[in-house]
Amino acid sequence: MVYKLLLISMPYIFSLLTLLGLSFGGLYSYSGVFIIFFVHPSLDFFLHQYITINDQLTDSQSSKMLNYSIYLFPLFEFVFLIVVGHYAFYAKTFYEFIGLTLSAGMITGGFGITMAHEFIHRNHKWERGLGVFLLSLVNYTHFRIEHVYGHHKYVSTPKDPASAPLNMNLYYFILRSIGGGFISAIKLENKRLKKKSKLEKIFNNRIIGYLLIMILFTVTVYLLGGIKLILFWFGQSLMAICLLEIINYIEHYGLRRKKTDSNRYEKVRPKHSWDSRHFFTNATLINLGKHSHHHSDAATPYYKLKNQEVASVLPMGYSLAIVLALFPPLWKKIINPLVSN
Numbered sequence: 001m002v003y004k005l006l007l008i009s010m011p012y013i014f015s016l017l018t019l020l021g022l023s024f025g026g027l028y029s030y031s032g033v034f035i036i037f038f039v040h041p042s043l044d045f046f047l048h049q050y051i052t053i054n055d056q057l058t059d060s061q062s063s064k065m066l067n068y069s070i071y072l073f074p075l076f077e078f079v080f081l082i083v084v085g086h087y088a089f090y091a092k093t094f095y096e097f098i099g100l101t102l103s104a105g106m107i108t109g110g111f112g113i114t115m116a117h118e119f120i121h122r123n124h125k126w127e128r129g130l131g132v133f134l135l136s137l138v139n140y141t142h143f144r145i146e147h148v149y150g151h152h153k154y155v156s157t158p159k160d161p162a163s164a165p166l167n168m169n170l171y172y173f174i175l176r177s178i179g180g181g182f183i184s185a186i187k188l189e190n191k192r193l194k195k196k197s198k199l200e201k202i203f204n205n206r207i208i209g210y211l212l213i214m215i216l217f218t219v220t221v222y223l224l225g226g227i228k229l230i231l232f233w234f235g236q237s238l239m240a241i242c243l244l245e246i247i248n249y250i251e252h253y254g255l256r257r258k259k260t261d262s263n264r265y266e267k268v269r270p271k272h273s274w275d276s277r278h279f280f281t282n283a284t285l286i287n288l289g290k291h292s293h294h295h296s297d298a299a300t301p302y303y304k305l306k307n308q309e310v311a312s313v314l315p316m317g318y319s320l321a322i323v324l325a326l327f328p329p330l331w332k333k334i335i336n337p338l339v340s341n
Helices: 002-022 026-048 060-071 073-089 094-120 125-136 143-154 170-192 198-203 206-252 279-284 291-296 318-325 328-338
Strands: none
Touching: 002 026, 002 060, 002 073, 002 094, 002 279, 026 094, 026 279, 026 318, 060 073, 060 094, 073 094, 073 125, 073 206, 094 125, 094 143, 094 206, 125 143, 125 206, 143 170, 143 206, 170 206, 170 328, 206 318, 318 328
């Protein structure tokens, strides 16, 4: 019961705590950065010493509650961005403006993209639409195509720009994954439309459709607040995208699928993803740490994900892993000895 309540409430609680801090301005404008990079990893580390819960919430009542909780998040994040955008527009100093922008990106990246990831794997078109809406709020809509049809097919192989090989530097990886992911999405969409007419290739092209949605948001933001609000809009998007790519980095770092005698890559196995069994990571990030099960069956709702016995397991939660990954020598020193293929 406790775990279910945390899954339902924690993304909202952390977002509201960030919003409360931002409302005070000044140094508090960096509340989102402080919460994501200090509060969350600290709680995750200390709670792991005392709490180990692995609830499988499969009853129908739990399913409805846990679905409703994420269905509300797109609207919640939209309002959140409006409020923080208002604070940013009236920021008294550049220092405060930067803090508000970074803090907004921490929430839209840490929780918004996590929710979007859940939605884009759902079976119903309207649910996938919620995922695209959330991704449009951070100007990263092509992720819906590349992640589902590219990453999940080529994960832990050189063909996947979102899978980091052993010893790859995080900062190089971020640039590679952003650029490579976009190119991959274009190729995947062109392949899908290969047999369509020229007109259909334009009007049925999801890359173009998603781009138009992002342009609409961008024009609206400019009309409401000019250059200053545009800087906030793209700044929080960049922060959110970088946070996503850091998570991509840690989820498959150093784990590679081998080629078989037929020159094909071996089947994706639990050992090709880094799981985290830390209570707070999974309770606040809708079971994101049970990543190997997600790659085994991407359509499984987050509340049905289970720990895999033979998965590669991180010795820390995802948020602490993100902090460590920012310091490549330290990250390699801790994680490289654990890599096994």
